[in-house]
Amino acid sequence: xxxxxxxxxxxxxxxxxxxxxxxxxxxxxxxxxxxxxxxxxxxxxxxxxxxxxxxxxxxxxxxxxxxxxxxxxxxxxxxxxxxxxxxxxxxxxxxxxxxxxxxxxxxxxxxxxxxxxxxxxxxxxxxxxxxxxxxxxxxxxxxxxxxxxxxxxxxxxxxxxxxxxxxxxxxxxxxxxxxxxxxxxxxxxxxxxxxxxxxxxxxxxxxxxxxxxxxxxxxxxxxxxxxxxxx
Amino acid sequence: xxxxxxxxxxxxxxxxxxxxxxxxxxxxxxxxxxxxxxxxxxxxxxxxxxxxxxxxxxxxxxxxxxxxxxxxxxxxxxxxxxxxxxxxxxxxxxxxxxxxxxxxxxxxxxxxxxxxxxxxxxxxxxxxxxxxxxxxxxxxxxxxxxxxxxxxxxxxxxxxxxxxxxxxxxxxxxxxxxxxxxxxxxxxxxxxxxxxxxxxxxxxxxxxxxxxxxxxxxxxxxxxxxxxxxx
DNA sequence: TTATGATCGTGATAAATGTCAATTAGGAGG
DNA sequence: CCTCCTAATTGACATTTATCACGATCATAA
Numbered sequence: 001x002x003x004x005x006x007x008x009x010x011x012x013x014x015x016x017x018x019x020x021x022x023x024x025x026x027x028x029x030x031x032x033x034x035x036x037x038x039x040x041x042x043x044x045x046x047x048x049x050x051x052x053x054x055x056x057x058x059x060x061x062x063x064x065x066x067x068x069x070x071x072x073x074x075x076x077x078x079x080x081x082x083x084x085x086x087x088x089x090x091x092x093x094x095x096x097x098x099x100x101x102x103x104x105x106x107x108x109x110x111x112x113x114x115x116x117x118x119x120x121x122x123x124x125x126x127x128x129x130x131x132x133x134x135x136x137x138x139x140x141x142x143x144x145x146x147x148x149x150x151x152x153x154x155x156x157x158x159x160x161x162x163x164x165x166x167x168x169x170x171x172x173x174x175x176x177x178x179x180x181x182x183x184x185x186x187x188x189x190x191x192x193x194x195x196x197x198x199x200x201x202x203x204x205x206x207x208x209x210x211x212x213x214x215x216x217x218x219x220x221x222x223x224x225x226x227x228x229x230x231x
Numbered sequence: 232x233x234x235x236x237x238x239x240x241x242x243x244x245x246x247x248x249x250x251x252x253x254x255x256x257x258x259x260x261x262x263x264x265x266x267x268x269x270x271x272x273x274x275x276x277x278x279x280x281x282x283x284x285x286x287x288x289x290x291x292x293x294x295x296x297x298x299x300x301x302x303x304x305x306x307x308x309x310x311x312x313x314x315x316x317x318x319x320x321x322x323x324x325x326x327x328x329x330x331x332x333x334x335x336x337x338x339x340x341x342x343x344x345x346x347x348x349x350x351x352x353x354x355x356x357x358x359x360x361x362x363x364x365x366x367x368x369x370x371x372x373x374x375x376x377x378x379x380x381x382x383x384x385x386x387x388x389x390x391x392x393x394x395x396x397x398x399x400x401x402x403x404x405x406x407x408x409x410x411x412x413x414x415x416x417x418x419x420x421x422x423x424x425x426x427x428x429x430x431x432x433x434x435x436x437x438x439x440x441x442x443x444x445x446x447x448x449x450x451x452x453x454x455x456x457x458x459x460x461x462x
Numbered sequence: 463t464t465a466t467g468a469t470c471g472t473g474a475t476a477a478a479t480g481t482c483a484a485t486t487a488g489g490a491g492g
Numbered sequence: 493c494c495t496c497c498t499a500a501t502t503g504a505c506a507t508t509t510a511t512c513a514c515g516a517t518c519a520t521a522a
Contacts, residue, residue: 068379071462076379090375093368099375122361126354133353133364137324140371144321144330147378148299148307151421154508182470190382192510197471213470213518231302385478413500423480428501444488444500 006037007060007109015060015084019131027121027128034114040064040104047087047102055112056088062108063170063179067187068100077180077188079142080105080170088115090136105179150190153231158189159199160228163209167218174218178211203227237268238291238340246291246315250362258352258359265345271295271335278318278333286343287319293339294401294410298418299331308411308419310373311336311401319346321367336410381421384462389420390430391459394440398449405449409442434458 007013010020010032020028036055040046040062047057049069059081066087067077078100081087091099092115122129149161162185167174178185182200183193191199203209208224210217218224238244241251241263251259267286271277271293278288280300290312297318298308309331312318322330323346353360380392393416398405409416413431414424422430434440439455441448449455 068375070379070383071460072383074383076382078375078378090368090372093365094372099372119361122364123357126357126360129357129360129364130350130353133360133367134324136364136367136371137321140367140374141321141325141330143371143374143378144299144309147309147374147381148301150378150381151307152301152303152305181468193469194471194511195509201471229302424499425481425501426479432501 007111008037010035013060017058017084017086019086019128019135022125022128022131023121024125027125030117031113031121034117036112038110038112040108040110042104042106045101045103046108046110047098047100049098049101051098053089053092053096053098053115055115056086056092056118057102058111058113059083059085059087060109060111062104062106062110064102064104064108065180065184066100066102075187076190077184078146079165079188080179082170086113086135088118090139153228155189155191155195156199156202157228157231158191159185159196160203160224162189163203163216163218164221164224164228166216167221174221176216178214178216238342239268241266244291248289248315248317250317250359250366253356253359253362254352255356258356261348262344262352265348267343269341269343271339271341273335273337275339276332276334277339277341278329278331280329280332282329284320284323284327284329284346286346287317287323287349288333289342289344290314290316290318291340291342293335293337293341295333295335295339296411296415297331297333306418307421308415309377310396310419311410313401317344317366319349321370384459386420386422386426387430387433388459388462389422390416390427391434391455393420394434394447394449395452395455395459397447398452405452407447409445409447 010016010028020031023031038046046064061083063083064081065077066079066081067075070076081102087102089099091097122132149158153161166176166178170176180188181193182196185196186193189196200209200211203224204211206223208218208220208227210219241247241259251262254262269277277295292314294314295312296308297310297312298306301307312333318333320330322328353363380389384392397407397409401407411419412424413427416427417424420427431440431442434455435442437454439449439451439458441450
């Protein structure tokens with residue numbers, strides 16, 4: 001694995017957050033000055049649920065899992081945070097506490113950005129505020145969709161949905177390395193790990209996917225979509 | 232039932248949206264001018280999922296149910312819209328389509344507010360933008376919580392949660408008229424209507440609640456909270 | 463290499479939840 | 493009051509999903 005280097009300045013950042021484009025040079029500089037860079041090893045906790053939202057966290061490189069620590073010690077994985085993503089859960093605007101935890105899956109290069117510096121920009125830059133509203137709304141919509149699917153789809157539908165999520169939202173490829181364990185896939189689809197194994201086998205037997213333990217290859221995407229949609 | 236009268240002006244409105252307080256008189260007037268008042272009968276659809284979000288909908292009086300029309304014709308009830316609430320789903324900021332339907336439970340007095348007039352204020356009034364961000368974030372957080380609970384709680388926990396929601400969020404009273412049918416309670420907790428009946432009976436038998444078909448009375452709130460939290 | 467611990471995979475079984483069929487209760491309108 | 497319609501309720505049963513027990517596999521470190 002190549003050694004990760006410091007970014008040093010937002011200007012050098014190749015993966016800048018898309019909404020930063022609405023900022024003036026001065027505003028961008030104020031972000032840069034309120035930035036603290038960090039590198040996380042795989043498995044390390046980057047954000048802990050319940051801790052104060054003093055900063056937003058920007059993903060410069062690597063991937064991380066975003067998860068809620070639920071009841072009876074069970075986790076629920078909300079999704080995968082990717083490079084270019086700004087992690088700033090709803091809690092920051094509600095009760096100043098992180099509403100989920102984030103932990104590194106690969107090595108992760110990240111920047112903590114002071115939340116107050118951030119908040120200030122909302123008031124002064126309307127276009128930025130609007131783009132942020134759009135971002136949070138998109139997140140709320142995806143929660144809404146997951147909530148309903150959780151309620152109405154059965155296991156195979158939920159798992160198919162997640163396999164498509166990895167293909168279309170994370171890796172942008174129908175063949176990918178499954179970065180989550182079966183256990184974690186279960187925490188993302190709310191099913192027992194044994195059931196994940198079984199359904200994956202079913203999907204493989206029916207020729208819908210090819211699953212070589214750590215690799216997933218979607219063979220019949222239309223079929224997988226159908227399974228996902230029909231529940 | 233008393234005849235509902237027109238409001239005629241936002242100034243007369245006794246239930247104004249709390250975030251409107253951040254607007255200047257001029258801004259408030261522009262809202263008032265882009266307002267269309269309507270009265271709905273019980274059961275009437277106020278917003279249809281998938282329709283264009285040309286307006287936000289303000290609840291002046293009455294209550295309505297907010298629900299997603301999901302797969303296989305099944306509905307999922309997200310919550311109850313109450314007086315003073317502004318209904319403006321995430322879709323307006325994402326793809327300009329309503330992401331859920333809303334239908335009146337009681338008679339409802341409502342105002343349609345032009346969405347563009349609304350959007351304009353975001354850019355010019357930073358405090359208003361921030362208050363809106365807070366509101367949407369709170370909604371996103373409640374979706375997140377429901378999503379996780381859906382996944383991790385069993386039926387009794389989910390139903391207990393909803394009974395508490397009505398007591399604490401809707402009626403602000405531990406004794407209330409259940410405005411949803413058993414079927415609808417099921418659509419809100421993702422369980423079959425028969426199961427709703429059974430669990431309600433269990434709760435009644437254990438002395439946790441008193442349920443007289445259309446009335447709910449919480450007898451042992453701590454116990455109900457425990458059931459809700461422990462799943 | 464070998465030991466160790468974790469994840470993966472499988473079958474049997476138990477628990478939770480959904481479906482079906484039939485009956486009862488309650489409310490609106492005549 | 494009766495009639496009709498819908499919702500509520502109940503029990504039996506089917507399906508779905510979780511849990512348990514166990515062995516296989518794989519990576520890692522001594």
